[in-house]
Amino acid sequence: MQAPAAAQQEWLPLRRDGLHDPKGPAIGQLQEPRDALSRLAPDTTGNLVRWVEALEKGQIAPREKLRPQTTVRELDKDILLNLSGGMPIVRFPHLAHTRWLDCDNCHDHLFKAQAGANKFSMFAILQGEQCGVCHGAVSFPLTECYRCHSVVRPGQGRSVAGTPAPPPAAGGGGR
Amino acid sequence: MKPPRRLLGTLLAAALAAGAALPARGEYADVVLNRRAEKEGVRPVVFPHWFHRIRFRCKVCHQELGFRMRVGTNDFRMADIIDGKFCGACHNNDVAWGPERCDLCHSGKPGLPTGIYGGHETNGPGRW
Numbered sequence: 047m048q049a050p051a052a053a054q055q056e057w058l059p060l061r062r063d064g065l066h067d068p069k070g071p072a073i074g075q076l077q078e079p080r081d082a083l084s085r086l087a088p089d090t091t092g093n094l095v096r097w098v099e100a101l102e103k104g105q106i107a108p109r110e111k112l113r114p115q116t117t118v119r120e121l122d123k124d125i126l127l128n129l130s131g132g133m134p135i136v137r138f139p140h141l142a143h144t145r146w147l148d149c150d151n152c153h154d155h156l157f158k159a160q161a162g163a164n165k166f167s168m169f170a171i172l173q174g175e176q177c178g179v180c181h182g183a184v185s186f187p188l189t190e191c192y193r194c195h196s197v198v199r200p201g202q203g204r205s206v207a208g209t210p211a212p213p214p215a216a217g218g219g220g221r
Numbered sequence: 222m223k224p225p226r227r228l229l230g231t232l233l234a235a236a237l238a239a240g241a242a243l244p245a246r247g248e249y250a251d252v253v254l255n256r257r258a259e260k261e262g263v264r265p266v267v268f269p270h271w272f273h274r275i276r277f278r279c280k281v282c283h284q285e286l287g288f289r290m291r292v293g294t295n296d297f298r299m300a301d302i303i304d305g306k307f308c309g310a311c312h313n314n315d316v317a318w319g320p321e322r323c324d325l326c327h328s329g330k331p332g333l334p335t336g337i338y339g340g341h342e343t344n345g346p347g348r349w
Contacts, residue, residue: 057248064243065251065267065329065338072328079248082275093249093271108278112285112310146274148284179290183337184250184270184279 057083057094092186098142120144125161126197135197245330249339252292256335258327265329286310292337 057079061068066076079093086106087099100106110118121144127136143152153159156176171178172188182188247253248271255265273282282288286307288295295307302309302320311317318325 058246062243063247063251064245065247065253065333067264067328067330070264070328071324075325076328077272079269079271083271095271097274106275108274108276109281110278112281112316116285118280146279148280151280151283151290184274187340 101145119149134195136194137197247338251338253329253333254335255333264327265333266326267329293335
């Protein structure tokens, strides 16, 4: 009956999610995804929640630290990436990322802390390296190309934010 | 037209009745931990990222508590949790339920392999 894994439109109840033991005592005690997630900024993919927006709107207030001595670090600095590729330019917002993560989660074992010093590869990302450590696993998935490739290049017309640019007129659609 | 449809219905009903393997789908970013659980006689752990990120930023577990971002690379035992490490930093009857409530975390279906679930699209943290 259930459509296979593809297009998820709703949160599955725990007893039918294929992970929880429907006969186990946890069912009925654990919070159901729907109860929590249906109140948050909606999305069309992943958890069906725009997590950054939910945080910014104050719909959730996740703790920043457990230990009093921990320094909470945030950085408000955008980095532009993929400056010469065929896709729109990537705008990487440090702020949205450091609201959730600490600098050490990415620097320097994933990325050198110097703009231009990192070589990015969609192949690596799709295999779970670089941005793909999180994107495609816990943060919004890699189907959402234009959320990262969000800055249209001059002459690279795009009508509505979030929709793909029309393919180039003459052949070679590129990536 | 009629017989095939009825046949199909019957098959579907039979499949459902047999509890025909719900695909192990879970919610996006659910993690199953079963390196030791079943060998030790308890259900696998289902860790829901969605539940925890409503309450904690990623950095709390992945920076302060030292959880590495690859499923299977965090090799800890119940003794560590009882000592207040890893999950035990919160699951201590203070912030969240304590380690004696086995069934609330060890809530997975028997036989599930360790991994990340929920329609993820990279091998990302699911890779060993």
